Every structure is written in structure tokens, then in C-alpha cells.
Amino acid sequence: MTLDALRALPKAELHLHIEGSLEPELAFSLAARNGLELPFADVDELRERYEFADLQSFLDLYYACMTVLRTEADFRDLALNYLERAHRDGIRHVEMFFDPQVHAANGVPVDVVMDGLLSALEAGLTRFGITGGLILCFVRDLPVASAAATLESVAHRTGDLLGVGLDSAEVGYPPSLFEAVFARAGELGLHRVAHAGEEGPAEYIVESCERLNVERIDHGIRAVESQAVMDMLVRDRIPLTVCPLSNVRLRAVEHLGAHPLRQLFDAGVIVTINSDDPAYFGGYVVDNYSALAGVDYTLRELATMARNSIAASFASEARKTELQDMLDRWEEVYLG
Numbered sequence: 001m002t003l004d005a006l007r008a009l010p011k012a013e014l015h016l017h018i019e020g021s022l023e024p025e026l027a028f029s030l031a032a033r034n035g036l037e038l039p040f041a042d043v044d045e046l047r048e049r050y051e052f053a054d055l056q057s058f059l060d061l062y063y064a065c066m067t068v069l070r071t072e073a074d075f076r077d078l079a080l081n082y083l084e085r086a087h088r089d090g091i092r093h094v095e096m097f098f099d100p101q102v103h104a105a106n107g108v109p110v111d112v113v114m115d116g117l118l119s120a121l122e123a124g125l126t127r128f129g130i131t132g133g134l135i136l137c138f139v140r141d142l143p144v145a146s147a148a149a150t151l152e153s154v155a156h157r158t159g160d161l162l163g164v165g166l167d168s169a170e171v172g173y174p175p176s177l178f179e180a181v182f183a184r185a186g187e188l189g190l191h192r193v194a195h196a197g198e199e200g201p202a203e204y205i206v207e208s209c210e211r212l213n214v215e216r217i218d219h220g221i222r223a224v225e226s227q228a229v230m231d232m233l234v235r236d237r238i239p240l241t242v243c244p245l246s247n248v249r250l251r252a253v254e255h256l257g258a259h260p261l262r263q264l265f266d267a268g269v270i271v272t273i274n275s276d277d278p279a280y281f282g283g284y285v286v287d288n289y290s291a292l293a294g295v296d297y298t299l300r301e302l303a304t305m306a307r308n309s310i311a312a313s314f315a316s317e318a319r320k321t322e323l324q325d326m327l328d329r330w331e332e333v334y335l336g
């Protein structure tokens with residue numbers, strides 16, 4: 001019953017690395033299609049590697065698997081796979097992260113990546129009614145000049161992007177490094193988000209808000225270590241895109257029952273639930289909601305987080321109203 005309710009719950013996914021939805025089966029079929037070898041014998045051996053000690057141990061595998069993505073069709077197939085799944089899980093709007101600098105290092109131009117992903121999003125809209133768009137992420141452990149050049153390379157097609165983000169290895173790469181790049185993204189009319197406070201300190205959350213002018217924080221769970229940061233998030237109504245199963249799998253949090261989400265939610269921080277890299281972390285969005293239901297979050301609380309996901313999205317106001325109305329109807333059915 002709860003699972004049906006959670007599937008039916010209208011929701012947005014705001015923290016999804018599309019490359020993190022690459023399932024092992026698709027990775028091997030794309031490798032074969034492109035005449036490439038993966039450094040794993042088969043799907044089972046790859047799955048056995050899904051044991052992570054921390055963010056970096058995951059990123060090493062994630063970047064290795066990304067090498068199979070080469071053509072526009074690969075990116076379209078990848079995103080279509082995700083969108084089919086998202087449709088079954090009741091996702092009505094999705095904002096997809098992608099890492100163009102990593103693809104460029106594999107010889108794939110940013111336009112190929114974007115064209116493939118946009119083609120899937122168009123199909124997702126016509127087939128499933130899912131709205132959404134792309135958020136180009138800068139890899140924070142690559143040089144800032146590379147981020148700046150990547151941004152300039154898409155400056156002529158910012159209409160094809162919702163915004164920019166900041167991801168990859170966090171500790172030692174403070175957000176302030178990217179101040180000028182984010183300022184330029186703002187001039188180009190792009191929305192801004194950044195991963196902060198996943199493994200890095202709560203101070204990175206403040207820096208992202210004050211120096212990068214972000215509109216949302218991705219993860220942000222270490223905010224609970226500072227009352228001042230919690231107060232800022234509540235006061236300035238900065239939403240967090242929390243990824244509970246990811247945090248457990250990357251050992252940022254010991255177990256779900258000890259996840260800072262409860263403290264954040266009870267303090268009045270605008271929290272949303274997301275999957276991050278669903279192929280790697282044992283679950284898509286509904287699996288995250290469902291796992292929370294299993295550690296005493298009520299259906300009403302989960303519906304509030306879904307409502308937050310719609311409000312915190314970069315969807316048009318008309319689309320937000322439409323989705324909030326759908327959520328009102330869901331509440332009548334499931335909450336009475």
C-alpha cells in the first residue's frame with residue numbers, strides 16, 4: 001500500500017546525475033556497440049564493485065563506466081532508460097545533471113552530450129508528460145579554467161540549459177574557487193546550484209550561498225553541524241536536495257535511522273528527496289522515499305517533501321501549479 005502511494009505521489013527529482021543512472025547491463029551493451037572494453041569481466045563483476053568506502057571510491061568507478069558513453073544515441077538511450085523508470089515511479093519533472101568535462105576527456109563534445117539528452121527529454125515529454133531540463137555541472141577537482149571554458153562553449157545555447165552545478169570530489173575544493181564562473185553563469189541567465197556539505201564542511205554551504213549565489217544546495221547534510229548554517233537555510237529558504245540512500249552507501253551517514261534529514265526537516269529546512277546516482281546506490285527515487293517510510297517517516301511528511309521538490313524546482317510557475325494541484329488530489333486520496 002505504501003509503495004503504491006509513493007509511486008502515485010507526484011514529485012520532482014532535482015538531484016540526478018544522468019551518468020549515475022547507467023545500469024551495468026546498459027554499460028556493457030554500449031561498450032559492445034562502441035567497440036570498447038570495460039575493465040570488468042561481466043555485469044556481475046561490475047556489480048560486485050558497488051561497495052564504496054567514500055565519495056572518491058565511488059567517483060573512480062563512476063568515471064570508469066562513463067567511458068562507454070560516446071555518441072548522441074548513447075546519451076539518448078541512457079536518459080530514456082531513466083525516464084521510463086521515472087515515469088513508473090511517478091516523477092513528473094526532472095532536472096538532470098551531466099558532467100561535460102568528463103565526456104570531453106573521453107573525446108565527446110558537449111554538443112553531442114546535450115543533443116542526446118535533450119532528444120530523450122523531448123521524448124519523455126511527449127511519451128510520459130515528464131517536464132524538465134539539464135543542469136551542466138562543473139567538476140570541482142578539474143582546473144577552474146576548464147570550467148570557465150566549458151561554460152563559454154555553451155554560451156550560444158543557454159536556452160538548452162536550466163542551469164549550472166558543481167560536483168565531484170568536494171573536500172579541498174571550496175566553492176569560492178568557482179566564484180567568477182558562477183557569476184558568468186548568472187549573467188547568462190542560468191540557474192545555479194552546487195554540491196556542498198556532502199563530505200565537505202558546513203562552511204562550504206555558506207560559501208556556495210554567499211559567493212556563488214546558488215538557489216539550492218545539493219546534499220547539504222552537514223548543515224546540522226552548525227546552528228548558524230541551519231538558521232541561514234531556514235531564513236533564506238534555501239532548499240536542500242537530499243539523497244538518503246547515496247549518503248548511506250558513500251558512508252557520509254552510518255545508517256538511514258541516523259540520517260540528518262530528520263533534524264533538517266524538523267528545523268524547517270526545505271528538504272527534497274532524490275536518488276543522486278540510482279544505478280550505483282541501490283535505488284531510484286521511490287526506493288529512497290520507501291526506505292524513509294521504513295524508518296518512521298509518515299506518508300504526510302513524505303508528501304511534504306514531494307511538495308517541496310515541486311516548489312524548489314526550476315519548472316515554470318504554471319507547471320508548478322499544475323503539479324501542486326495533482327498533489328492536492330493525491331492527498332485527498334491517500335491522506336483523507
Ligand SMILES: Nc1ncnc2[nH]cnc12
Nearest residue numbers: 017167168169195276277
Ligand atoms: N554524490 C556525488 N557527489 C559529488 N559528485 C558526484 N557526481 C556524481 N555523484 C556525485
Ligand SMILES: [Zn+2]
Nearest residue numbers: 017167218276
Ligand atoms: Zn550528486
